[in-house]
Amino acid sequence: MKTSRFHIALILFIVAFAYACRYDVMDDGQGDTEEPDDFSSTTPYNLQVPPFFPPMDIPSDNPLTNESVELGRYLFWEKKLSLDNSISCGSCHAPNHSFSDSARFSLGVNGTIGNRQSMPLVNLGWSQYFFWDGRRPTLEAQILDPVENPIEMHEQWDDVVLKLAQDTLYPPLFKAAFGSPKITKHRAAKAIASFIRTMVSAGSKFDKQRIGQYTFTDSEYRGFVLFTTEGGSPDQVPGGSYGADCFHCHGFGAMQMTDGLFHNNGLDVHFSADPGRYNVTLHPLDSGKFKTPTLRNIEFTSPYMHDGRFATLSEVVEHYNSGGHPSTTIDSFMKFTSGGLQLSSTSKSDLIAFLKCLSDTAFIKNPQFKDPHE
Numbered sequence: 001m002k003t004s005r006f007h008i009a010l011i012l013f014i015v016a017f018a019y020a021c022r023y024d025v026m027d028d029g030q031g032d033t034e035e036p037d038d039f040s041s042t043t044p045y046n047l048q049v050p051p052f053f054p055p056m057d058i059p060s061d062n063p064l065t066n067e068s069v070e071l072g073r074y075l076f077w078e079k080k081l082s083l084d085n086s087i088s089c090g091s092c093h094a095p096n097h098s099f100s101d102s103a104r105f106s107l108g109v110n111g112t113i114g115n116r117q118s119m120p121l122v123n124l125g126w127s128q129y130f131f132w133d134g135r136r137p138t139l140e141a142q143i144l145d146p147v148e149n150p151i152e153m154h155e156q157w158d159d160v161v162l163k164l165a166q167d168t169l170y171p172p173l174f175k176a177a178f179g180s181p182k183i184t185k186h187r188a189a190k191a192i193a194s195f196i197r198t199m200v201s202a203g204s205k206f207d208k209q210r211i212g213q214y215t216f217t218d219s220e221y222r223g224f225v226l227f228t229t230e231g232g233s234p235d236q237v238p239g240g241s242y243g244a245d246c247f248h249c250h251g252f253g254a255m256q257m258t259d260g261l262f263h264n265n266g267l268d269v270h271f272s273a274d275p276g277r278y279n280v281t282l283h284p285l286d287s288g289k290f291k292t293p294t295l296r297n298i299e300f301t302s303p304y305m306h307d308g309r310f311a312t313l314s315e316v317v318e319h320y321n322s323g324g325h326p327s328t329t330i331d332s333f334m335k336f337t338s339g340g341l342q343l344s345s346t347s348k349s350d351l352i353a354f355l356k357c358l359s360d361t362a363f364i365k366n367p368q369f370k371d372p373h374e
Contacts, residue, residue, distance in 0.1 A: 037187070038179025042067045045194070050202030051211050053255050056125040062140065062190040064197060067177040072195025074173060075188055077371040080163040082153040083109045089146070089192065090371060092118045095364050098297035099199065104308030108152045115151075115274065117308035120301045122294060122363070125197035128260050132290045132306045135280045139193035144185060157185035164188070201296050201363040202255070209357070216357065222347070223354025231341045244320070244343060244351050248333040249292045257295035257358060263331040264288040266324020267305060274307065287329050299359040313355060317348050 042065035049055060058064050075081070076089045092106040093099040099121035105114045116132050124130070130142035146152040147160060164170045164183050171181035178187050208214035216224060227250075229243025249265075250257045262277045268288060271278070277286040290306045304310040310319065321343045323336040330337065343351070 035180055035182055037061070037190075039063055039065060041179060042177065045069055045198065047198065048200070050200065050207065050255070053202065054126065056197065058125070058197065059138070059140070062193060064194055065177065067173075068191050068194040069198055071170075071173040071177045072191035072193065073369070074169070074372055075192050076195050077373055078164075080167070081147050081155060081160050083155040085163075087153060092152075093121050095366075095369055096300065097302075098122050098201070098300040098364055099369075100301045102302070104303050106152070108149075109154045112151045112154070116306050117303060119291075119293060120297060121196055121199055122201045122296050123199070123256055125200070126254055126256055129262075129291060133277050133280050134262060134291050139196060140186070140189045143189040143192045143196075147185075160188070161185060199363075199369060201360040203362045204296065204360040205357040207255075207360075217353070219350045219353040220357050221354075223350035223352065224357075226343070226347055226351050227354055231336060237335070242342075244317075244341060244347070245333065245336070246320075246351075249331075250295050258292040260292065262286065262289040262291055263333070264327065264329045265290075265320075266326070266330050266334045266337060267309070267319075269325050269327050271327075271329075276306065285329055288327060289329065289331075295355060296358050297360055297363065299356045300364060313352050314348070317343075317351055321348065 042063075045064040045066050045068075047056065047064055062068070079085045079088045079091075081088060086109055087107075090099075092101045094101065096102075097120070101118035104117060106118050107113060119132065124139060127139075128137070130136040130139065131145075136142040136145065144157070147155050147157055161183050170183060174183050174187060175181040177191055205214050205216075205220070209216060226244040227246045229241045229245075229247075230237065230239045231243050231245030232240030233242060234240045249259050249261075249263055251259060253259075264276075264287075271288040275287045277289040277291075278284070280286075293301075298304075298313065302311060302313070304313075304316050310316050321341045323338065323340040324330070324334050326337040
């Protein structure tokens with residue numbers, strides 16, 4: 001009996017030891033109690049919050065530092081994050097397109113085609129939900145997904161960590177950012193998140209007008225009034241003033257030109273192709289709802305909508321002018337499905353003129369966001 005117990009104890013010890021060794025090799029950064037992040041030798045990043053913007057909510061476990069931002073910039077443009085070392089985050093988020101994709105659907109490794117338009121990466125430090133369906137609540141969590149997504153980078157994070165560890169560039173960068181050269185997927189995600197938080201756009205004509213450095217042209221001002229005015233005629237809609245009705249979902253509250261919430265904006269009658277937010281909540285009332293995109297730099301981010309169905313701003317404006325398609329979950333703000341907004345051609349041109357006032361050319365040309373590998 002004693003011998004049997006001894007053998008059982010020995011087997012359990014060997015199994016436990018083997019598992020412990022495996023954990024040490026494959027540790028992905030969660031529960032890193034033996035080697036926590038050490039930011040004591042880092043330099044705080046001097047984030048300039050623009051006028052009228054609220055403070056940026058930065059996670060306490062991922063402070064914004066010069067070292068983390070620099071590491072994040074290298075990783076954002078690092079093709080080793082993909083299976084065949086062919087694409088990086090920047091491949092689908094190009095600077096000239098406000099860090100979105102000019103293609104309707106981005107190409108993943110092996111030429112795999114996605115089914116949604118790449119969202120622009122602009123002022124995401126003020127965002128609460130990520131992806132068109134809002135399935136991730138933080139930037140750090142969002143960044144982990146594309147690497148292992150089979151229609152995007154199609155790589156395993158364990159293999160990414162090994163590739164980065166074998167590159168003499170990265171251990172020193174990780175040590176500078178986190179106090180240790182150890183590379184984990186969570187540290188990589190934190191660094192990329194830090195870099196993206198520095199991608200702040202606030203140099204448009206609209207921003208300059210707010211601080212008295214620009215005056216709208218007559219057309220831009222008429223477009224601004226349309227944007228901020230209730231649609232419909234006064235005799236048919238309470239408060240109706242023949243406006244474009246944009247401000248409900250794209251207001252100026254936090255200066256991001258989006259409410260950050262989820263709406264069905266009348267694109268479809270049925271949602272079998274892509275039910276949007278429903279995939280996350282499984283609530284029938286969320287069918288056909290997608291996150292309101294920012295209108296900042298909208299001039300640069302065509303094609304438009306979650307599936308890139310509209311190639312031009314004119315098509316987008318005409319969609320709303322027509323009233324969209326009624327459905328069981330259409331948003332209450334889409335109240336002109338019968339008859340439409342009935343904007344004149346001049347009004348539509350004025351509205352587009354204002355939307356182009358949200359363009360920030362300095363942002364898309366900022367050298368701090370460029371590929372450091374080039």
